Amino acid sequence: MPGTVHGLLEKWATATPDTVALEDDRRKLSYAAWWRVSCHIASLLQKAGVQQGHVVGVVSRRSSLLPCTFTAVSMLGAKFVSLNPDWPAQERMRVFGRWSDRLLLTLDKTDCCSGPDEITLSLSDDIFKGCENPVDVPVLQGDEEFYLNVTSASTGQAKVAPTTHDQLLANTEGVSATMGLTGKDVHMSIFGVFGHPHELFMRGLYLGGRTVLTEHNYPRDLLHVISKTGVTAIMALPTQLMSLSHLWARIDADLSFVRIAEAGGMHVSEDFMVNFTERTGVELIPVWGSTETAGVGLIGENGVQGFNTVVKGYEIELRDLSGKRMDESGSGELWIAGPGVVNRYMGDRPQTEEAFLDGWYRTGDMFRAENGRLVFLGRRGGLIKAAGLKVYPLEVELAILKHPSVVDACVVGRDHPTRGEMPSAYIVSRPGAELTVAGMRAFLRQYLDEHKIPRLINFVHGLPRTANGKIDRKAVGTREIIPDFRGELLRSDVELVRLINQRSELMNRIGGGFDPTWVDDQVDNAIGHNVGPVSDSSVSDLVRFIISELGKK
Numbered sequence: 001m002p003g004t005v006h007g008l009l010e011k012w013a014t015a016t017p018d019t020v021a022l023e024d025d026r027r028k029l030s031y032a033a034w035w036r037v038s039c040h041i042a043s044l045l046q047k048a049g050v051q052q053g054h055v056v057g058v059v060s061r062r063s064s065l066l067p068c069t070f071t072a073v074s075m076l077g078a079k080f081v082s083l084n085p086d087w088p089a090q091e092r093m094r095v096f097g098r099w100s101d102r103l104l105l106t107l108d109k110t111d112c113c114s115g116p117d118e119i120t121l122s123l124s125d126d127i128f129k130g131c132e133n134p135v136d137v138p139v140l141q142g143d144e145e146f147y148l149n150v151t152s153a154s155t156g157q158a159k160v161a162p163t164t165h166d167q168l169l170a171n172t173e174g175v176s177a178t179m180g181l182t183g184k185d186v187h188m189s190i191f192g193v194f195g196h197p198h199e200l201f202m203r204g205l206y207l208g209g210r211t212v213l214t215e216h217n218y219p220r221d222l223l224h225v226i227s228k229t230g231v232t233a234i235m236a237l238p239t240q241l242m243s244l245s246h247l248w249a250r251i252d253a254d255l256s257f258v259r260i261a262e263a264g265g266m267h268v269s270e271d272f273m274v275n276f277t278e279r280t281g282v283e284l285i286p287v288w289g290s291t292e293t294a295g296v297g298l299i300g301e302n303g304v305q306g307f308n309t310v311v312k313g314y315e316i317e318l319r320d321l322s323g324k325r326m327d328e329s330g331s332g333e334l335w336i337a338g339p340g341v342v343n344r345y346m347g348d349r350p351q352t353e354e355a356f357l358d359g360w361y362r363t364g365d366m367f368r369a370e371n372g373r374l375v376f377l378g379r380r381g382g383l384i385k386a387a388g389l390k391v392y393p394l395e396v397e398l399a400i401l402k403h404p405s406v407v408d409a410c411v412v413g414r415d416h417p418t419r420g421e422m423p424s425a426y427i428v429s430r431p432g433a434e435l436t437v438a439g440m441r442a443f444l445r446q447y448l449d450e451h452k453i454p455r456l457i458n459f460v461h462g463l464p465r466t467a468n469g470k471i472d473r474k475a476v477g478t479r480e481i482i483p484d485f486r487g488e489l490l491r492s493d494v495e496l497v498r499l500i501n502q503r504s505e506l507m508n509r510i511g512g513g514f515d516p517t518w519v520d521d522q523v524d525n526a527i528g529h530n531v532g533p534v535s536d537s538s539v540s541d542l543v544r545f546i547i548s549e550l551g552k553k
Contacts, residue, residue, distance in 0.1 A: 028424040042122065045105070068127075147162070175312075178311045258331055264286070285300060298316070395448070
């Protein structure tokens, strides 16, 4: 196997030049074309002053530009970092502004977020026709860092984990082998471009297969893309997969090629897995991974909570907070080692010394060993010590979510003068539901010990989320989401279209989501998915009336 990412691309461009490698909303690129475009971009970067060791910040959407720039930067021995144009200026400068030798690369000038002292290279669609080659390309080794993988910053300030070619390829190889992926698979990830952009295309590149990239966010449009391109393997957040499952059987599209759906980024419940498979007929696989492991490290199986398989090449241990290895049963912090694990955070020695020790990465994630499985309990920093007793927020959240009138929930620790901390719950209820604090506590006593039941229960309209769709626990209780009643319409399987107040916020956080001001699109979404006795014309009139009335408020 070639020792670099661009070397891997060159291998396929030579061996299977005409095989379709990338397909987005506007074009298809063979492996030979991908290599040619990457060479052309590398040449343009050289002319703009980029040399080995320089940092290239890329602002891209889910299109072929992303993998083409990735391999172009790899070719020059420069360092690739994906930038979010919505980052606050201070955070962006902390991540990207630390290097003097840096360049901002964007395909669309409207996405440009350059600072006053930055060199910016804005490309046009003409790059896909270009055929220039870079000159004096350095000879690179697999142990050289080229990929600056940025954490999502959902639990604190973003950290930069420099990743080598070897680490990235080792993780991709291990995941592909463990999950049984082949060169015949057609891959599509609908994760955001920021955070772990390599997840959108590396498996297809490693296997010599095809990768589908799309900027669509509407579930119905995504399903049509999946059908049109013959996608076999989907990677997404659970919330994204849930939206797809609701429409799976209701659109005129052939989805029979899909054989696996991979859910990562947040907890996946057994109920969700069962419901997804019942609606779609597709196996749903929960996964755990991190920036520091260069990708997925643990894999579960459909319909069963927890993870039962460690990705090939990795090894894990559960340890107590002092670092002592735990027995086969019990709870502890996950430590992981392997060829894909990075060894530091760039420019952050204290965090590096805390998280990395003798080749092991201390994840900060707490798990319980149970019947040969690892069940996720929550973050180490989120552990609540109530009167000396441990309370894992996720365990409490899962109990709350069992209530039929609850849509979403988050549990955090709040200071208490005598108990040290107390679990506090923020609960989003279904529209029209009448929940009380006393009633919720009585319900939770069926599932939780008394010390785990939240002392403070708040009913809120919505929960703040990060750009990656995860709950922003730092903002919970300090920033409440204002509901937008003109959001997405969820079709009822009984008889009426019901308006759900928090859905538009959720879909927007996933990555664009449903435009709540686009009335015609909301009406079009409702039509054809109504399976009750109300006619499509009545649904149309009802939707327009509701949106019109809410718009007056």
